[in-house]
Amino acid sequence: MTRARKNLIDLASTSYYHLIARCVRRAYLCGDDKYTGKNFDHRREWLVERIKFLSSIFAIEIAAYAIMSNHYHLVVNVNKQQALDWTDEEVIERWYQLYNSHAMVDRYVNGEQLGEGDLAFFSEIIAKWRERLYDISWFMKNLNEYIAREANKEDNCTGKYWEGRYKSQALLDETAVLRCMAYVDLNPIRANIADRLEESNFTSIQARLAHLKSCTNKDTVKTNPPVKHEDSFQKNQPSQLKPFGGSNIKHSIPFALRDYIELLEWSGRLIAPGKAGCIKQTTPKVLDSLNIEQVHWLESIQRFMHQYSNFAGSKQRLKQQAAMNDVKWYKGAG
Template sequence: MTRARKNLIDLAATSYYHLFVRCVRRAFLCGDDNYTGKNFDHRREWLIKRMKLLSSVFAIEIAAYAIMSNHYHLVVNVNRREALDWTDDEIIERWYQLYNGHTLVDRYLNGEQLDETSLRFFNEIVATWRERLYDISWYMKNLNEHIAREANKEDNCTGKYWEGRHKSQALLDETALLSCMAYVDLNPIRANIAETLENSDFTSIKERIVHFKAFNADTAKQSNPPKHKDNNQHESQPTALKPFGGNQIKHTLPFALLDYIELLDWSGRHIVLKKKGHIDNATPSVLLTLNIEVAQWFESVHRFRKLYSNFAGSKQRLKQQAATNDVKWYKGTG
């Protein structure tokens, strides 16, 4: 049964969501087009650049991404508290980076003293913009419409570029978050178009590894390298992505970066059995910490989108969410 989109985003249940969009007719409109012989990899760069710009404006942080030839994945965190803490002036400044403003707001910015009725209307406008700046639908609408317009302009055509609106999965617990991020980052390896994490172009894991290695190389050249471990941990990660930090550091992903890289490298070697190098049979520590069975892990890495529907998590969390939403069950509880 189709559910209203407003019932699929429940920030009281979780702030993490997996988002997925496919090109129209599943055409290769972001990679090699076998029909025309053209390569459209630059459009994948458009997507990455645009989603990072939007994340700098919206209170929506990027945890993981993979831009494939005919579809893309995003794992995001909605930071509603941050948006609620922004001042009215910050809201206006952010909104004006993307959209046309309002004449009443322009009057306020020009220093005009607003009467009581105008001020009430002004507050309603800003309140609406505030809500939209942590709204996944507004984020995705802006992202997809921008790319569609640019692609149609380049192709000198009109019409749909995406199959439809984005699909979403709410990630209800840490296991679901970790599994989904790995599923997204391992897309190129699973599709046999990359053999290593560092060769997995247009993914967040490649960006994280490249940045981490560059940071370590620069640090090694310094005569007085930084001593503060927490600061190093943030500086060694891309600023446009939500940082790893573990449960000890607030406002970070609840895992350590090196543990995550180790887990993905280990998982990738099992996915691509022909890959060179020794496959360590020792289970990565993060799986032991979260008490995730190896068989369950590989099932998630291979089939995450098919294992769950709009909500993903443990059987207990899915049952709780189903009861909250007054439905009998969610896929994944069986």
């Protein structure tokens, strides 16, 4: 049974969400369509650029993404407090990048003195826009509608492009965030269309590694003595993605980037059949720190979508969330 979105997205419980959207029927987001012989790889660029653009407007940060042939995955963090801290002028500037101007708001922007009634109406408008600018549904609306219009224009057709409304999973704890991000970033390796993280096209891990390599090379040339490699991992991160930082750094993903890359490389060698390279016998540092067993980790990054439904987390967190929503249980707790 379809559940109301308000029952699936609860910022009081978590700010992290896994979002998935899939094309309808055989509509291709990217890649080669064997039925028509057409290649749609350029649509990946549309999606990545649109995601970056929207994240610069909304108070929604991108932790991970993977653009596949007929669907895509996002892991986002909603920064509600950031939106609440914006001035009215900042809200207007951001909203106007997406939608046409509003006559009442234009009067305020142009310095016109508003009466008490008009000022109250203006405040209502700004409050509504501010709320929408940290609303996942409005983010996804602006993402999916844009891609659908562009694809239909290119295909010279009309009609439905996406299979249905986007799917969401609330990530209730740090372990769920880590598992889901790894599940998303390892999509191309799991699907046998890439052998290495650097070759996992249109994923956030590829973007992070490319940016890290570029910045590390620059630091090595420009600094004397060169920047320590360990420091470059934390400092050199792409601005369009939510940064890794560890538990002691505010407003960051609560893990070190170096540990995350090590974890993905180790996991990729285990889940990819015939993958070349030596597999370390030691457990990655981040799994030890979170007390996650290897077998449970590998199962979760291959079957994350099947292990959980709309909520993902430890059994305790799932039971707590179920009790809060007045339901008996959530998938993954049993």
